[in-house]
Amino acid sequence: MPFQPVRGARAAKPAPRRVKWVATAAAVVLSAGGAVVATTAAATSAAAATGCAVDYDIVNSWGSGFQADVTINNVGDPISGWELAWDFAGNETIGQAWNAGVTQSGRSVTAADVGWNGTLGTGASTSFGFTVNGAPGAAPSSFTMNGVACTGDTVPTPDPTTTEPDPDPTTTGPSPTSRCDSGSSVVSGSSGNYTVTNDGRNVYQGGDYRAAIQAGIDNLDSGRSSQQHVAVPASGSIGASTIDLPSHTSISICGTMNVGNRGGRGAIEATDVSDVTIWHANMTGNPYFGMRFYGVNGLHLGDIDLRFNGGMGIRFERDYAASRNVVIDDVYVEGTNNHGVETWNVDGLEVGTVVARNVAGTGLLLNNTVNANIGTVDGDDVATGTGYATFRTANRAGRMSDGSYPTNIVVDRVISRGGGRGVFCVSESGGVQIRNIDLAYNGNNAVLIENCYNYRIDGGTVNGGGEVRVAARSEFANTRDVTVTARVDNTSVRESPCGVNITWNITGNASRNVC
Incomplete structure (x- = not known):
């Protein structure tokens, strides 16, 4: 995606x-x-x-x-x-x-x-x-x-009767698929007894789930220039360890992978590689990061289901090489004590849906990320008691290398219920267009746009909860070029301090204190 x-x-x-x-x-x-x-x-x-x-x-x-x-x-x-x-x-x-x-x-x-x-x-x-x-x-x-x-x-x-026979399937193209039962390598079995086959030959037999998956990866063609697929219908635990995905690899983890906490590392990682796909992943446990990436050119995450009792869901690292050409189809994340999905230094991001439930940090957080096209961000009980939000842009997200903020982060819809903030832009971010919001009873600001530039909300509703506010701190340039169009009921709309070129198109019964 x-x-x-x-x-x-x-x-x-x-x-x-x-x-x-x-x-x-x-x-x-x-x-x-x-x-x-x-x-x-x-x-x-x-x-x-x-x-x-x-x-x-x-x-x-x-x-x-x-x-x-x-x-x-x-x-x-x-x-x-x-x-x-x-x-x-x-x-x-x-x-x-x-x-x-x-x-x-x-x-x-x-x-x-x-x-x-x-x-x-x-x-x-x-x-x-x-x-x-x-x-x-x-x-x-x-x-x-x-x-x-x-x-x-x-x-x-x-x-x-007159058609030509089908060509040899080995010449018709690569076979990595999103199916769970076939691939160049297949990891089958259950706890204590895993079997790994690669192109029909047995390459692993044993009780270590992580070793079985790694054997499936390691037995792909070493000199491959296109993706080969590892299917993992089996379930198991990898403990506090990491599975590394090399270039030109796709994997479907269709069983359930339980993971532990390896400090600073992800249960699944792809770093300084290209052309990697995770078609499916079902993960439980308490990781440091469920998935960790940096320096990736060409990453596709398909159907990702993360049901944790701590840690962070998906992290693109801050202090390492940038990633580009990232596609995320659908992520469900719950139970983290940090963010659901956090990106740093990503140029070119396509996201279908991020659904976050009972997440302590942000549902989807974009840091220093440009050229993003987001479908739906849906948060329930996200960022309760914190300064985070269901959807947050921060740390110069949307800012181009020349310092400009053309519209380059487009979000179809943000849905937020309860929790902390609904939508939050901060720290010299901008270039954002949100086509529709559906925010209700957020415990902090429903919307807070602070020291951000060229930020638009095109429509939708806010009902109850914290105020809708445009603000600014003194350490950054004042907020400018903001348009908010929405129906706002049972809360307030405030602009303080006054921004530059701020347009309010507000209906509903909200009280208004704007410049």
């Missing part, structure tokens, strides 16, 4: 560029440049019909690379497997992919289903994504699925 470090000034992240291949009866196709091109629909017959339409979206761009999402819409008969092909217009090269096995030869790219998303009924769709090295040029001009052009119309599938 990766990016170059900040080098000089960077413009604000552009809005997604959407290019959609669809067809009416005349098979109208929208080209990458926006021109409408008429094509002739293929004749249909009584045979099974194949048809598709493709949405190709550039959802993030950072000058020397970009992220794209692709949605396949099946408009033909049901299919039980798909392979989508296209050509890039320029010299772009695929970096990391998720929800598809992607291969590239020159400008030609092929993406294949990963099993669980291969079956598409009529009218069904599926999506996958990838990152690309190289500035975005013209979008692909056409796509084919299973050899048939995606025009939005249908064409008859050839008689199966």
